[in-house]
Amino acid sequence: MKFLSVLLLALSAASAKNVILFLADAGGVPTLNAASIHGYDEAQKLYLQSWPHVALSDTSTASNWVSDSAAGMTAIVTGVKTHNGVISMGADTVRGKQDGARLKTILEYAEQRGLSTGVITNVNVADATPASCYAQANDRRKFGEIFMQIFNPRFGDGVDIVMGIGRKPIFDSAKELGKDPEEAAKGRARTIYSALADVPASDARPIVVLEKDMDVPQAAQMALDRLSKSRKGYFLMIEWDAHTDDPKKGLDNLVAFDRLIRDIAGKVNLKETLLLFTADHSFELRTVGGRRGEPLLKGLEEWKQKNTPKEVVTIPAMRVGHSHTGEEVPVAAIGHGSQQVRGFLPNTKLFEVMLNAFGWRKD
Numbered sequence: 001m002k003f004l005s006v007l008l009l010a011l012s013a014a015s016a017k018n019v020i021l022f023l024a025d026a027g028g029v030p031t032l033n034a035a036s037i038h039g040y041d042e043a044q045k046l047y048l049q050s051w052p053h054v055a056l057s058d059t060s061t062a063s064n065w066v067s068d069s070a071a072g073m074t075a076i077v078t079g080v081k082t083h084n085g086v087i088s089m090g091a092d093t094v095r096g097k098q099d100g101a102r103l104k105t106i107l108e109y110a111e112q113r114g115l116s117t118g119v120i121t122n123v124n125v126a127d128a129t130p131a132s133c134y135a136q137a138n139d140r141r142k143f144g145e146i147f148m149q150i151f152n153p154r155f156g157d158g159v160d161i162v163m164g165i166g167r168k169p170i171f172d173s174a175k176e177l178g179k180d181p182e183e184a185a186k187g188r189a190r191t192i193y194s195a196l197a198d199v200p201a202s203d204a205r206p207i208v209v210l211e212k213d214m215d216v217p218q219a220a221q222m223a224l225d226r227l228s229k230s231r232k233g234y235f236l237m238i239e240w241d242a243h244t245d246d247p248k249k250g251l252d253n254l255v256a257f258d259r260l261i262r263d264i265a266g267k268v269n270l271k272e273t274l275l276l277f278t279a280d281h282s283f284e285l286r287t288v289g290g291r292r293g294e295p296l297l298k299g300l301e302e303w304k305q306k307n308t309p310k311e312v313v314t315i316p317a318m319r320v321g322h323s324h325t326g327e328e329v330p331v332a333a334i335g336h337g338s339q340q341v342r343g344f345l346p347n348t349k350l351f352e353v354m355l356n357a358f359g360w361r362k363d
């Protein structure tokens with residue numbers, strides 16, 4: 001018996017080289033279910049829904065039952081619950097007024113240990129979800145302050161690959177602080193591109209900030225081409241927004257994200273890579289009807305012609321409000337270390353899941 005446990009310990013001591021965190025913003029259980037029906041006219045047909053290890057994650061914050069993306073992502077990447085609006089700072093932060101403890105993110109742990117790191121999103125790359133990986137701020141709206149931290153890293157040489165949108169709000173916000181992101185990038189021998197196509201193969205650490213419309217699969221491919229060259233491994237976060245204020249847009253996004261995750265899972269070595277999927281919070285979407293063979297979103301176009309986007313979407317099969325909601329969100333995992341994902345758990349546990357997979361200890 002003792003021999004067996006020693007053997008098991010020895011086997012499990014081998015660590016994951018890479019972790020990829022897939023974040024469907026607002027992709028709760030009801031949205032995942034609806035995306036499968038919307039995409040495949042069948043429940044549980046998403047690729048994700050074939051993953052062997054599943055859990056339900058509580059998303060409450062240090063002060064509220066319902067989380068925003070800032071508190072939600074901070075918990076996932078630092079293991080600490082904070083307040084809504086706060087980017088990877090502790091619960092001693094007063095939003096917009098006073099900094100709290102600067103929390104160390106899983107991306108920073110990776111940087112400190114010489115791994116390569118990346119953050120990809122289809123939204124503003126200085127907004128809450130991506131920002132919580134590479135920056136600390138007492139208010140998520142401080143885009144300039146957040147983005148400039150890329151050039152002043154606390155660990156390693158800072159986040160290596162950054163791809164997202166929000167060029168104008170980020171540059172405007174930096175300008176208000178008297179900062180010039182392009183100058184700062186130059187000082188670090190880096191370039192901020194305004195199109196994915198502009199990135200030369202020779203740039204191993206590209207920063208891409210578009211005005212709008214990020215091609216997430218293309219960005220992910222470019223990032224993986226570069227990150228997979230890292231001898232020590234990598235941490236990559238990929239966010240694809242799944243808010244369903246516009247149900248078609250949100251569900252299409254999640255179906256496409258799932259396809260991308262399938263592609264990536266087919267390319268990486270799952271013996272040395274952990275793939276982790278979750279959402280930062282759930283969303284006010286309910287399937288209240290519908291039948292096989294009929295589009296889930298039947299009646300949506302007619303509804304849009306008669307109503308404003310601010311109203312609760314009411315079509316035969318769905319009711320969709322505009323609020324985040326407080327129930328648990330899905331966590332799914334495959335690959336090295338994925339067996340840790342089971343049962344009901346707090347979102348802060350996901351930080352430990354990633355840290356354990358890498359075989360690191362918390363500071």
Ligand SMILES: [Zn+2]
Pocket residue numbers: 025026068069070072280281
């Ligand atoms: Zn969110």
